[in-house]
Amino acid sequence: MRRFAEAIGDPNPRWTKEAPPTFLVALAAASLHLNDAEEFGHSWLNGGNRFEYFEPVLIGDQVTAKGRVVDVYDKAGSSGNLLFIVFETDYVNQRGERVARLRGTMIRR
Amino acid sequence: MMNVKVGQEIPELVKHPTTRQLVQYAGAQGDFYEIHYDQAYAKSVGLPGVILHGLLKAAFLGQLVTDWLGDRGTLKTFEVSYRGIDQPDHPYRCRGRVTKVDGEEGELEVWGEDEGGRRTTVGMATVRLGG
Numbered sequence: 001m002r003r004f005a006e007a008i009g010d011p012n013p014r015w016t017k018e019a020p021p022t023f024l025v026a027l028a029a030a031s032l033h034l035n036d037a038e039e040f041g042h043s044w045l046n047g048g049n050r051f052e053y054f055e056p057v058l059i060g061d062q063v064t065a066k067g068r069v070v071d072v073y074d075k076a077g078s079s080g081n082l083l084f085i086v087f088e089t090d091y092v093n094q095r096g097e098r099v100a101r102l103r104g105t106m107i108r109r
Numbered sequence: 110m111m112n113v114k115v116g117q118e119i120p121e122l123v124k125h126p127t128t129r130q131l132v133q134y135a136g137a138q139g140d141f142y143e144i145h146y147d148q149a150y151a152k153s154v155g156l157p158g159v160i161l162h163g164l165l166k167a168a169f170l171g172q173l174v175t176d177w178l179g180d181r182g183t184l185k186t187f188e189v190s191y192r193g194i195d196q197p198d199h200p201y202r203c204r205g206r207v208t209k210v211d212g213e214e215g216e217l218e219v220w221g222e223d224e225g226g227r228r229t230t231v232g233m234a235t236v237r238l239g240g
Contacts, residue, residue: 007137008168009124012175021171021187025164026138043154044142046163050188 001059019057024091024100025049028065040083040108047084047105055099062094070103083108113215113238115207119177122203124169126161131197134165156194163191166201166230170219173203174234182213182238189219189232199224205234213238 004023005015012020057063067089074083089102131145143150144160151159167189174184195201202222209216214237221230 004137007130007133008165008172009130010168010172010175012172014175020168021175021184022164022168043144046191048188048190049164049167050186052186053184056183 017059021051021053022049024051024057024063024065024089024102027063027091028067028089037083037085037106037108041080043109045107045109047107049105050103052101052103053099054101055093055097057091057093057099061099063099064092066090066092077109080109113207113210115210117207119173119205119207119217121205122169122173122176124201124203126165126195126197126199126201128159128197131159131161131165134162134168138162138164140164158196160194160196161201163189163230166191166195166221167232169201169203170205170221170230170232170234173205173219174217174236177205178236182215182236185214185235185237187232187234189230191230193223193227193229195221195223195229208233 001015001019001023004026005020010020067087069085070088071086074081085106087104090098091100093099128146135141135145140162144154144156145162146159148158170189171187204222205217205219207215208218214235217234219232219234220228223229
C-alpha cells in the first residue's frame with residue numbers, strides 16, 4: 001500500500017493506515033486480459049472504472065477479490081470494430097464484509 | 110452539508126507524471142501492458158509514445174477528491190471514463206465541482222485536463238459528510 005501511494009504520488013499520511021480510493025486494483029488484475037479477446041484487434045484501451053465503497057480497507061485487513069465478466073459486446077468504431085468487455089470485481093475482507101465493488105470496461109481494438 | 114454548495118469548484122490538483130512514474134505505477138498495480146513504458150511498442154500500436162494508465166489518472170482524481178474531503182466524510186462512489194490519451198512530461202490538471210447536495214450526501218463532477226484544456230478523463234464522485 002505504501003508503494004502504491006508512492007507510485008500515484010499522493011503524500012496524504014492517511015494512506016499509511018487506510019487504502020487510497022483506487023488501491024484495490026492492485027490486488028488482482030483489473031484488466032482481464034483474456035486470451036480469446038486478444039485474437040481480436042491489436043491493442044487494449046481502458047474505457048472506464050466505477051468504484052463503490054462499503055467499508056474502509058485498513059492496514060492488516062485480508063481482502064479477497066472475486067472477479068467475473070458481466071458483459072461482452074462489439075460496436076462499430078471510426079477505425080473498425082471495437083470489442084467491449086465489462087467486468088465486475090467484489091472485494092471481501094476477513095470478516096466476510098464486502099468492502100468495495102469495482103466495475104470496469106476494457107476495450108479491444 | 111456545511112460549507113459545501115452546489116456549483117462550488119474544489120481546489121485543483123496539478124500532477125506532473127513522468128515515464129519513471131508510469132514504470133513505478135506499473136509495478137505497484139501489476140499492470141505491465143507495454144504501452145505504458147515501451148516507446149517502440151506504443152508506436153507499433155499507433156500511439157504517439159507511451160501513455161498514462163487510465164487508472165493512474167483515476168488515482169490522481171481520487172487524490173483530488175480525498176484532499177478536498179479530508180476527514181469531513183467518506184467517499185461512497187467514484188467513477189471515471191477515459192476519453193483521450195495523455196503522455197508523460199505534460200502537466201495533468203485535475204478539477205472538480207459540487208453538482209448536488211442533499212442532506213449529508215454530496216455529488217461532484219471531476220475531470221482531468223491536458224495542457225490544451227481537453228477533458229481526457231471525466232468522472233463523478235459521491236460522498237457522505239459527517240461519517
